[in-house]
Amino acid sequence: MSKTQTRRDIAAERDELQAKVDELTSAAERVAQEHAGEIEALNVEMQGKLDEAQAQIEAKDAEIAALTEKVDDQAALIIDGTEELELVQAELSEKKGELATAKEALKNPAVADAVKTEASDENIPAPGSDEEADAAEAKVKLKDADAPKNVLEKFESMEVGEERSQFYADNKVEILKLTDERE
Secondary structure (H helix, E strand, O other): OOOOHHHHHHHHHHHHHHHHHHHHHHHHHHHHHHHHHHHHHHHHHHHHHHHHHHHHHHHHHHHHHHHHHHHHHHHHHHHHHHHHHHHHHHHHHHHHHHHHHHHHHOOOOHHHHHHHHHHHOOOOOOOOOHHHHHHHHHHHHHHHHHHHOOOHHHHHHOOOOOHHHHHHHHHHHHHHHHHHHHH
């Protein structure tokens, strides 16, 4: 074969291949144009679903944050209440110890006689007597006259915290008395 023949064959083959490439490119462009609307509709639909899912995630995140804050507030109230309860329990335990000591001391006849004698000498009612109860009641009434009438209500209306704890410490007797009366 001659060079000219080979070149013609190669050029013809090249032209044939280029025609096939052009035909396939044209067919691909037609298919892309035919399905472009479908592809765009699917893209819009998928973006809508993605936006909806993102909105749901944000709503749940906000709900979780609100619940977390509420739990933290409740935990703080519980901690403050527990601390207050521990203080009251410690004081109650101390008073029980004092009472037990006094009861034991009164079991000793010499101590009981000494207390009765001392009380009669100083016009102080003997422990456990009606006079002692009357004196204690009079003392509480006198103290109540000076104290605000709604100490318990004021205490209960205060938010848990250092100020409430201090108010309780300052007005513990009145608060406990009013609580007992309520029950």
